[in-house]
Amino acid sequence: MKQLAERERVKARIRALLARTTQNGCTEAEALAAAEMVGRLLQHYALTMDEVALRQTPCVQQSVAWPGIRRRPIDCCIPALARFCDCKVWIQREDGKAAYVFFGMEQDVSLALYLHDVILRSITSESLMFRKNHRHLQGAALAGAQRRYQAGMATRVAERLEALRRTLHDELHRQHSQGRTLILAKDQTVEAAFKATTIRLVKGRGQVIRADHAYRDGYAAGDRVNLNRPLRQQDASLLR
Known part of the structure; x- marks a missing residue:
């Protein structure tokens, strides 16, 4: 100490x-x-200079509003998404409205919001394709199968995010002799900034989903979600 x-x-x-x-x-x-x-x-x-500058980087929080207040399939991968982006996340409910709130360093929160939108769009578009391919299902049967398909997608995306996080950390350790120290310093910075707020988090309950054919198809579709980081502004010229 x-x-x-x-x-x-x-x-x-x-x-x-x-x-x-x-x-x-x-x-x-x-x-x-x-x-x-x-x-x-x-x-x-x-x-390292990265570690020295880290303490000067302010933490921010940004919200992603839900269209309603009911939980959605994407919930299955939100904790993994937050960990991948080195952020904290919680659900905020006020006046009949709900939102995810991501807390962390500005660039990490921006990445979390970007990937959230990518994942949500992918789940929506893949679900439309699922409905087209299962016209024989109607009513509650179709709705239930679609939920299991979406849950399978989100589960697979969560697994990929966790694996990517481990890979990125391992790569940082290999390329940088102080990689582990830098990761620890970043975690401590976010944790200290979060403790300075009045927010206290509690764990939510998970959902139990039947792993049937629809779930397995959704799980396979989760491999098609593009989880690449967005191009930085200075990299955009490489595409011209």
Whole structure:
């Protein structure tokens, strides 16, 4: 615990040194001396600039409204989606309306909202195809089969998100000697920001779905959902 506090003090010192620039009124000699000190501190404490800057990144929360208040098939993969994006998530109900609320660093929350829309659109379009391919079903039989199909899709998407998260973390560990420390620092930043709020979370109850033919077809359809990250603005030129 003492060592952790010392590292936080060092990171704060590094951030202060980084502010010593000619633009902020320092001489070139002072700015150069500050830059050299930053390099020595990073090396001595085995820190990275990503880890140092992490504490300065503010956390945000954004909502995704539901069309009603009833739970939906996409609920099955929301916890996995939040973990994949390093966010916290909860359901908020007010005045007869419901919404998911994602909490985390701004870029992570943006990714969660993007993937939520991708998954929801995929479930909707695949469900329309399911209905077309099962015209022999009517009424309650069709509605029940479609729910199981959608649940299968969401279950498979959740599994893929969990696997992708493990792969990304393993890759970060391989490429970066401080990868595990960076992930831990990010988790701690989000956790500390969340504790500063007055929000307290409780776990919801899961649904029991019969794994019949419709469920298995939906499970297979879950492999067709595009979970690739969106292009960053600086990457868009590569497509031109």
